[in-house]
Amino acid sequence: EIVEDLVAFLQPKLLAGRKVLITAGPTFEAIDPVRGITNLSSGKMGFAVARAAREAGAEVTLVCGPVSQPTPRGVTRIDVTGALDMHREVMARAAAQDVFVGVAAVADYRPQAAAEHKIKKDDGAPPAIMLVENPDILAEVAALPKPPLCVGFAAESRNLADYARKKRAKKKIPLIAGNLIEHGFGGEDNTLVLFDDAGQTPLPPGPKSELARALVAHIARLLRGD
Amino acid sequence: EIVEDLVAFLQPKLLAGRKVLITAGPTFEAIDPVRGITNLSSGKMGFAVARAAREAGAEVTLVCGPVSQPTPRGVTRIDVTGALDMHREVMARAAAQDVFVGVAAVADYRPQAAAEHKIKKDDGAPPAIMLVENPDILAEVAALPKPPLCVGFAAESRNLADYARKKRAKKKIPLIAGNLIEHGFGGEDNTLVLFDDAGQTPLPPGPKSELARALVAHIARLLRGD
Numbered sequence: 001e002i003v004e005d006l007v008a009f010l011q012p013k014l015l016a017g018r019k020v021l022i023t024a025g026p027t028f029e030a031i032d033p034v035r036g037i038t039n040l041s042s043g044k045m046g047f048a049v050a051r052a053a054r055e056a057g058a059e060v061t062l063v064c065g066p067v068s069q070p071t072p073r074g075v076t077r078i079d080v081t082g083a084l085d086m087h088r089e090v091m092a093r094a095a096a097q098d099v100f101v102g103v104a105a106v107a108d109y110r111p112q113a114a115a116e117h118k119i120k121k122d123d124g125a126p127p128a129i130m131l132v133e134n135p136d137i138l139a140e141v142a143a144l145p146k147p148p149l150c151v152g153f154a155a156e157s158r159n160l161a162d163y164a165r166k167k168r169a170k171k172k173i174p175l176i177a178g179n180l181i182e183h184g185f186g187g188e189d190n191t192l193v194l195f196d197d198a199g200q201t202p203l204p205p206g207p208k209s210e211l212a213r214a215l216v217a218h219i220a221r222l223l224r225g226d
Numbered sequence: 227e228i229v230e231d232l233v234a235f236l237q238p239k240l241l242a243g244r245k246v247l248i249t250a251g252p253t254f255e256a257i258d259p260v261r262g263i264t265n266l267s268s269g270k271m272g273f274a275v276a277r278a279a280r281e282a283g284a285e286v287t288l289v290c291g292p293v294s295q296p297t298p299r300g301v302t303r304i305d306v307t308g309a310l311d312m313h314r315e316v317m318a319r320a321a322a323q324d325v326f327v328g329v330a331a332v333a334d335y336r337p338q339a340a341a342e343h344k345i346k347k348d349d350g351a352p353p354a355i356m357l358v359e360n361p362d363i364l365a366e367v368a369a370l371p372k373p374p375l376c377v378g379f380a381a382e383s384r385n386l387a388d389y390a391r392k393k394r395a396k397k398k399i400p401l402i403a404g405n406l407i408e409h410g411f412g413g414e415d416n417t418l419v420l421f422d423d424a425g426q427t428p429l430p431p432g433p434k435s436e437l438a439r440a441l442v443a444h445i446a447r448l449l450r451g452d
């Protein structure tokens with residue numbers, strides 16, 4: 001851990017004086033007091049980005065869904081449950097940031113209404129869960145009058161480059177980090193490809209900590225306008 | 227930890243020579259490769275029961291859904307995801323057991339069919355999730371020709387005694403441990419009330435480890451026919 005601390009300390013302060021807001025983890029969309037819809041995001045990549053941004057000298061706020069990750073030192077953490085909570089906490093802070101990195105796997109949909117009490121099986125035939133669309137946090141931040149530099153993540157099970165390019169164009173965000181789901185979900189390692197105006201940059205596969213540092217360096221270059 | 231080990235070592239061997247099968251944690255019912263329906267069960271109570279049964283001298287197998295709990299020493303652990311996996315692993319072993327304790331919060335329903343690829347938002351209007359009923363693992367084990375002593379858990383947000391009694395009668399199981407959801411879900415402490423032929427026995431509120439030991443002692447008494 002001392003080596004790890006030393007490595008962290010020796011990172012170049014590429015984001016000194018910058019404010020960075022990051023989302024991480026899954027969201028949990030309540031069906032009733034105990035059940036909900038969620039996804040397999042472990043939060044590790046988002047936490048790695050928060051750590052890397054902090055090591056690079058930024059003032060970092062991390063809004064995260066239910067995960068069991070320890071808070072990186074020096075990072076302000078805000079715990080949320082559903083996409084609506086995450087949306088509220090992000091929008092309250094986004095305009096004051098230099099960078100927004102949406103790593104969270106925010107649910108596209110939530111159940112129309114959460115039941116107040118646990119739904120019982122004897123209540124009859126299997127219910128269907130009716131869904132409504134959640135707000136698109138990244139697109140809303142990118143649509144602010146003076147948006148922070150926005151970075152999105154795309155996790156796909158196929159056609160990664162195609163989806164990542166479309167997402168970037170549709171939400172008008174400068175940088176998308178894409179990964180194929182068979183690499184990375186839940187694990188320590190990952191493979192990332194960066195999509196920006198300059199094209200497509202695959203990062204060397206490696207631990208999420210190293211990918212996060214490479215991403216932070218890329219963000220710093222975009223901020224400087226290189 | 228040495229004190230903890232000593233306390234464990236000194237537990238009376240009430241279940242020496244007995245085979246105990248326990249389920250724990252939530253199940254995760256896939257919607258697509260990354261999303262699913264789950265619940266807030268932490269697995270702590272089931273793991274505490276497994277530890278207590280092992281301390282009491284039993285040969286313990288623990289079938290658990292996705293949780294981040296460490297495996298208690300000497301316990302055989304089988305990791306599963308959905309209710310169908312849990313059902314298969316339990317039914318393969320249940321007939322050979324002396325005791326079956328179903329602590330897992332098994333989903334009553336699962337999505338009719340899991341999508342092979344991640345469902346995309348651009349695929350049109352918000353989908354509804356159609357559900358089908360999952361097998362009732364506890365009831366199936368209790369309905370075996372020579373069933374093990376079956377113990378169920380009931381976690382309810384209201385009307386605990388009523389639901390627990392109905393569940394016991396409907397599934398024909400000798401012992402139900404009931405708890406109200408405002409106590410216990412996710413935490414270290416819990417409140418349990420035992421429902422059996424003799425009536426209703428509230429256990430003193432306390433850490434899950436102590437409640438698990440009291441439950442194991444109660445199970446041992448039922449096995450002896452006291």
